[in-house]
Amino acid sequence: MATMLDQAIYGGVNAAVLTPMGADLAPDLSLMAAHSRWLLANGCNGLGILGTTGEANSFSVAERIAVMEGLVAAGIPAAKLMPGTGCAAFTDSVELTNVAKRLGCPGVLMLPPFYYKNPSDDGLFAYFSEVIQRVGGGIKVYVYHFPQQSAVPFSLDLIGRLMKAYPDVIKGVKDSSGDYANMKAMIDAFARDGFEVYSGSDEFLSRILHDGGAGCITAASNVNCTAGGAVVRAFRAGDASAEEAAQAVLTATRKVATSVPLIGGLREIVARQTGNPAWRRIRPPNMPLKQEQVGPYLAAFDATGIAGLAKAA
Template sequence: MTMLDDAIYGGVNAAVLTPMTPDLAPDIALMAEHCRWLLANGCDGLGVLGTTGEANSFSVAERIAVMEGLVEAGIPAARMMPGTGCAALTDSVELTRRAKALGCPGVLMLPPFYYKNPSEDGLFAYFAEVIERVGGGIRVYLYHFPQQSAVPFSLGLIDRLMRAFPGTIKGMKDSSGDYANMKAMIDAFGAEGFEVYSGSDEFLLRILREGGAGCITAAANVNCTAGGRVVAAFRAGDEATAEAAQAVLTATRKVCTSVPLIAGLREIVARATGNPGWRTIRPPNMALKAEQVAPFLAAFDATGIGGLKRAA
């Protein structure tokens, strides 16, 4: 058995986009359609309400409505990892409790990100308070994204949290782009069942080979078919197919990050579905400029990903 087989969210997880109505409210029906497509086209799980899902542009009430609405629309809670980390401790508790009640196995938690350079004791106290108030029964995946949060997780803090809350602190999404950091976590904690997920598509095959659990990525909204091929080929021991699919993943990631990522992904999905509503985005994020669109889509098509066109 590998970590891929043992992990709760092992494999490819999309950091799911949140479509919006013209008045900038979450479009839950359209999001549910997208989630169904993702699960049918290579995704093993759904990271909803994360960075790509613009969670920190939404209120707690809006985020709860998205979680509840997706489950009511038939999206399996067992496949969802909602983002519940907020600057306010009580907001994190409320969101995590709701995810637990809905039946989500785990949540992804940013550190409290407003105050910079918090002490390790302060971060430990924050997570300890959230976990104790929620009362257990749901796993916590830490979200390491220092470029965005400016609050990194050290190996020492992870170790301390794991010792204090065994079985609850279950893994990490590492969006730093620093593979050495991902490997250090695998080496330090992988034998204890700590699931390490790359936030960068280009590391999927490597992290699977070296004991990680998979990926949770933005580009999986549009390249999950290739990600699914990587995972299937890895399981089958088909190195050539895995390498070829990984090359497509890496190429698509490079193109998607050549423009503002969320806006670019929305353009690809809008074209694939024929639904221009996918371009609606909540400020301060903005849609791509008209002159950016054609060259961006041409570069994406040149990766050879294919297979994205679907009904609106």
């Protein structure tokens, strides 16, 4: 019997892709395309660009459009891209989503409008209705549940209401809350209707696949996708022992990645991996790691066993 992993558009491991930058802190599209190719060749099934890890809300609408267009022009398959298009202004969300649609992306990931706090479900429903109706279909919408960052959660009632009103558009969720019970509740309520639930944390990949979820969309996949890919391969093969071992490495790398400011830390690993110090560039208010943090952080990452999985892949 086919699982949600097989049925989902982005089923499996998706990286929340870092956005490299030039000396002027503009997106470096050549470097981002090279990193995207590496991710797709090393365990990633898809690429969540312009999300939290990609610092999307530190970029203008024009810059975000340039990133989408630039990656596709560089040969990154649009079919593998899930751009983040959720903005505080619904007109910006419409513009970005229309670009993703024109480029041929299957879906977009949409934050709720995050400036005004404690909006009602009626207000959120109205916001998403404006976006969906103005875009006019032809692209799927994945909602982004990250209340710690946006301060605007998606209730089960709101998701159900959106699915009922727009069954051909509302396709899934990235849940970065860290609350597995909430992910499981969404699977139980909506997966039978084809709703794809993705964990925003690597530690839940194996568990969510077995429970009927679609996979993960994670920041640490920038550096641990070989382990994530190993979990998915073992799950498909029914190899419980290999799956457990790969998940242990995946969980360990996640723990290390979140032991320091996440984006700065991941940039350090990629800078070392590529030999390119440009990866350390980051837009304020985010900051690179402090020099005294780098050595212990990299040593802890190496101690997880990720290198052995990379060789096996």
